[in-house]
Amino acid sequence: MTAAAFDSGRLLAQLDEQWRQLGKSETGVLRACSMTLIAAAGAGRNPQELGATLAELMREHPSRTILLRVGQAGAPLETRTSIQCWMPFGRRQQICCEQIEIAAGLDSLSDVPPILFGLIVPDLPVALWCPDLDLALRPELRPVLALAGKVIIDSSCLPAAAQAWQEIQTLQGARRRLADLVWARLTRWRELLFQALSGRDQRHAPFKARITWAGEPFPPAAMYLAAWLVSRLGWQDQVKERVELACEDPAMPPPGSGRLRSLSLEGESCAIRLRRPAGEALAIEIDGVSAGALFPVFDDAALLREELGVPGFDQQFEQSLTFCPAVLEAAP
Amino acid sequence: MAGLGFTGQLTLDDPVRFDRAAPPAAIVIFGATGDLTRRKLLPALFRLAQERRLPATFAVLGVSRTPLSDDLFRQKMRESVETFLENSPFDADLWASFAQGLFYLDGDIGDPGLYQRLSDKLAWIETHRRTGGNVLFYLSTQPSHYGPAAAGLGAAGLARGPRPESWQRLLIEKPFGHDLASAQSLNATVQRHFQEDQIYRIDHYLGKETVQNILAFRFGNGIFEPLWNRRYVNHIQITAAESIGVEGRGGYYQEAGALRDMIQNHLLQVMATIAMEPPAVYEPAAVRDERAKLLRSIRIMTSAEAKLDSVAGQYGPGRAGGAQLAGFRQEPGVDPQAMTDTYAALTLFVENWRWAGVPFYVRSGKRLPKRVTDIAIQFNRAPLSLYDGEAAQNYPNLLVLRIQPEEGISLRFFSKLPGAGMRIRPVTMDFNYGTSFGVRTPSAYETLLLDALSGDATLYTRQDMVEASWRVVEPVLRCWQETHHGFPNYAAGSWGPAASDEMLARRGHIWRLP
Numbered sequence: 001m002t003a004a005a006f007d008s009g010r011l012l013a014q015l016d017e018q019w020r021q022l023g024k025s026e027t028g029v030l031r032a033c034s035m036t037l038i039a040a041a042g043a044g045r046n047p048q049e050l051g052a053t054l055a056e057l058m059r060e061h062p063s064r065t066i067l068l069r070v071g072q073a074g075a076p077l078e079t080r081t082s083i084q085c086w087m088p089f090g091r092r093q094q095i096c097c098e099q100i101e102i103a104a105g106l107d108s109l110s111d112v113p114p115i116l117f118g119l120i121v122p123d124l125p126v127a128l129w130c131p132d133l134d135l136a137l138r139p140e141l142r143p144v145l146a147l148a149g150k151v152i153i154d155s156s157c158l159p160a161a162a163q164a165w166q167e168i169q170t171l172q173g174a175r176r177r178l179a180d181l182v183w184a185r186l187t188r189w190r191e192l193l194f195q196a197l198s199g200r201d202q203r204h205a206p207f208k209a210r211i212t213w214a215g216e217p218f219p220p221a222a223m224y225l226a227a228w229l230v231s232r233l234g235w236q237d238q239v240k241e242r243v244e245l246a247c248e249d250p251a252m253p254p255p256g257s258g259r260l261r262s263l264s265l266e267g268e269s270c271a272i273r274l275r276r277p278a279g280e281a282l283a284i285e286i287d288g289v290s291a292g293a294l295f296p297v298f299d300d301a302a303l304l305r306e307e308l309g310v311p312g313f314d315q316q317f318e319q320s321l322t323f324c325p326a327v328l329e330a331a332p
Numbered sequence: 333m334a335g336l337g338f339t340g341q342l343t344l345d346d347p348v349r350f351d352r353a354a355p356p357a358a359i360v361i362f363g364a365t366g367d368l369t370r371r372k373l374l375p376a377l378f379r380l381a382q383e384r385r386l387p388a389t390f391a392v393l394g395v396s397r398t399p400l401s402d403d404l405f406r407q408k409m410r411e412s413v414e415t416f417l418e419n420s421p422f423d424a425d426l427w428a429s430f431a432q433g434l435f436y437l438d439g440d441i442g443d444p445g446l447y448q449r450l451s452d453k454l455a456w457i458e459t460h461r462r463t464g465g466n467v468l469f470y471l472s473t474q475p476s477h478y479g480p481a482a483a484g485l486g487a488a489g490l491a492r493g494p495r496p497e498s499w500q501r502l503l504i505e506k507p508f509g510h511d512l513a514s515a516q517s518l519n520a521t522v523q524r525h526f527q528e529d530q531i532y533r534i535d536h537y538l539g540k541e542t543v544q545n546i547l548a549f550r551f552g553n554g555i556f557e558p559l560w561n562r563r564y565v566n567h568i569q570i571t572a573a574e575s576i577g578v579e580g581r582g583g584y585y586q587e588a589g590a591l592r593d594m595i596q597n598h599l600l601q602v603m604a605t606i607a608m609e610p611p612a613v614y615e616p617a618a619v620r621d622e623r624a625k626l627l628r629s630i631r632i633m634t635s636a637e638a639k640l641d642s643v644a645g646q647y648g649p650g651r652a653g654g655a656q657l658a659g660f661r662q663e664p665g666v667d668p669q670a671m672t673d674t675y676a677a678l679t680l681f682v683e684n685w686r687w688a689g690v691p692f693y694v695r696s697g698k699r700l701p702k703r704v705t706d707i708a709i710q711f712n713r714a715p716l717s718l719y720d721g722e723a724a725q726n727y728p729n730l731l732v733l734r735i736q737p738e739e740g741i742s743l744r745f746f747s748k749l750p751g752a753g754m755r756i757r758p759v760t761m762d763f764n765y766g767t768s769f770g771v772r773t774p775s776a777y778e779t780l781l782l783d784a785l786s787g788d789a790t791l792y793t794r795q796d797m798v799e800a801s802w803r804v805v806e807p808v809l810r811c812w813q814e815t816h817h818g819f820p821n822y823a824a825g826s827w828g829p830a831a832s833d834e835m836l837a838r839r840g841h842i843w844r845l846p
Contacts, residue, residue: 294382
């Protein structure tokens with residue numbers, strides 16, 4: 001089937017009709033949209049899980065969602081429109097967002113961008129979530145990447161930081177913002193460290209850090225965390241001397257559970273240790289005072305919620321990226 | 333160095349991603365076994381811990397007369413948090429960690445010995461919890477204890493920190509006096525021991541997310557501010573209605589009344605937020621300066637004006653929802669001859685170039701038909717109506733900022749009725765704050781506690797603001813003292829006394845039904 005047979009006008013007309021039908025309901029609906037969110041996923045992704053993630057997102061980031069599912073070569077080009085609603089607790093009006101699903105084979109992928117162009121909500125931001133990194137790198141989807149103000153990837157699918165770094169460099173574009181869910185997974189670590197160091201001046205600054213992880217080889221998460229410390233603490237010329245990087249358990253943990261195990265900072269009058277052996281708890285030790293904190297494993301929806309909440313330039317991520325090459329040189 | 337701020341402090345902050353968090357500190361709560369602590373403060377602190385807004389190096393020290401051990405205090409507070417924590421499940425593991433930072437000290441606020449023991453306990457807490465010598469003293473006691481507590485803290489040297497970089501702050505609950513003279517006297521007592529920038533006078537209305545949203549709405553958008561003046565605004569109505577009666581607070585309430593309890597503080601602050609000029613920057617001093625300036629610009633009524641532009645009411649028995657409701661004088665603990673105002677309405681004018689001549693109608697009452705707080709800005713009618721019909725005359729554009737219970741904003745405008753002919757009908761465009769963001773909004777106490785701990789006084793009232801508010805209501809209080817009110821003058825479950833409608837009718841206006 002060619003793209004012409006699936007022109008965007010027809011899909012939008014279908015959606016209009018669905019809205020009209022919904023509008024006849026007694027409770028009434030609120031049509032909510034703050035962006036176009038394109039989710040491009042490979043055939044290996046569980047469609048139910050993808051759907052649940054997108055449905056979860058609509059509460060905080062109501063959007064026109066375009067789910068692009070890329071199957072094997074020869075898979076037919078198909079489209080489907082739907083409207084997803086949720087009823088806030090204690091309210092009588094449903095809040096609804098529209099979703100367009102496009103299924104395409106690898107060989108018909110180049111037909112997709114023209115359809116997508118017509119489906120973008122005018123005057124609102126466009127974000128592209130590409131959980132499969134290899135899909136993001138396909139040349140057929142380059143026009144879609146160019147369209148998106150923000151491209152969200154998840155480099156945790158690559159075990160090695162070195163390989164992740166190569167692909168990140170390929171994806172970085174002049175006009176778009178690149179975001180990595182691995183960076184969003186670090187927010188909790190960074191935030192706890194910020195709180196632990198809060199109020200200290202230079203005299204009590206740490207001069208050495210140690211980061212440990214599970215599973216060989218050196219993971220993207222440890223690369224980002226080290227690069228952030230180097231960037232924020234002004235250690236750019238002494239990465240090797242200041243940051244110790246070590247694998248503490250060569251066995252690879254289950255996917256999604258996180259590979260970072262500990263972060264320690266030492267200074268003349270500063271001893272901070274964050275340790276997360278496994279599970280959802282984190283032990284904190286600040287200058288001899290111990291405490292615990294919850295450290296839930298965030299799913300894709302929670303991480304995307306955070307990323308979509310950062311609409312513009314993410315200064316600290318961008319700055320950290322510039323120190324990744326130095327960290328990779330220091331890595332075991 | 334990249335990680336150093338202007339003060340030479342390490343700044344690993346990432347404001348784009350991190351939720352604002354409190355620095356290491358101890359909170360000392362005077363009145364730790366009281367209702368406010370149990371219902372609001374501890375649940376709010378626990379929520380802050382749950383949302384990672386409190387550091388591991390944090391402590392709460394409860395002070396009250398009842399002798400309790402630390403463990404017993406923790407147990408009581410756990411029961412309170414389990415009972416009063418809203419919108420989220422209780423997490424026992426998190427509590428175990430949070431409770432390690434809870435401590436208790438018994439003593440009498442009037443006893444100088446208490447403050448020496450407090451000083452020792454704080455020193456111990458600082459060593460063992462690494463609170464950095466930072467202390468927030470929270471006076472959640474009877475107002476008569478504010479002065480003695482401030483004096484006790486000052487005399488024990490607790491108003492100053494152990495190190496120059498540590499801070500000490502004093503947080504005071506309302507009411508700040510019961511008239512201008514007592515407010516000035518309280519301010520003088522407290523300021524003998526604490527500098528004004530150490531004093532945080534809490535008005536929980538300002539902590540409400542939607543009151544803060546007024547500022548975002550006004551100063552974050554370019555399209556409304558040009559209309560926000562006497563040229564386009566006909567009048568403004570501010571309503572804070574409660575459906576409940578005094579609910580066991582009869583003794584306190586009959587001394588206060590609606591004017592003192594609601595209008596002098598909460599609603600005048602809301603009015604200031606609605607009517608103030610844009611601050612040059614969003615910084616505490618700049619925002620508070622503008623609020624204070626507005627409060628000082630409210631015309632002080634003469635006694636003749638007070639008679640015309642204020643209405644006092646008190647509810648009598650009535651029926652609502654099929655139930656018989658007692659009148660105020662029949663409520664437990666209330667004097668059967670009480671002359672307390674359970675309803676108050678004022679017509680206020682702001683004497684500046686923006687608002688000259690625009691009436692601000694402010695009302696608050698108990699036992700009204702529903703619980704609602706909102707601000708309605710009614711715009712002038714179109715200069716020439718092209719369309720016939722009653723609707724075009726009776727429904728001028730109206731912008732309503734709803735504060736509770738359904739926080740949001742709605743704009744009323746005209747639309748053509750479908751079909752042939754040119755008939756128009758008012759319709760509303762609604763924005764619902766809670767449903768549009770789908771996330772829990774923090775309680776006012778969460779916001780205000782975090783602000784005080786972070787040293788952000790934007791949402792706190794200042795001495796000059798408190799005194800300016802008292803100056804506005806004092807002529808009304810004097811007038812009402814000299815007037816014989818025919819109380820009760822409205823039935824429970826109604827929208828207040830007829831005199832209130834007459835007050836608006838004199839200027840050709842009517843109260844909205846919110």
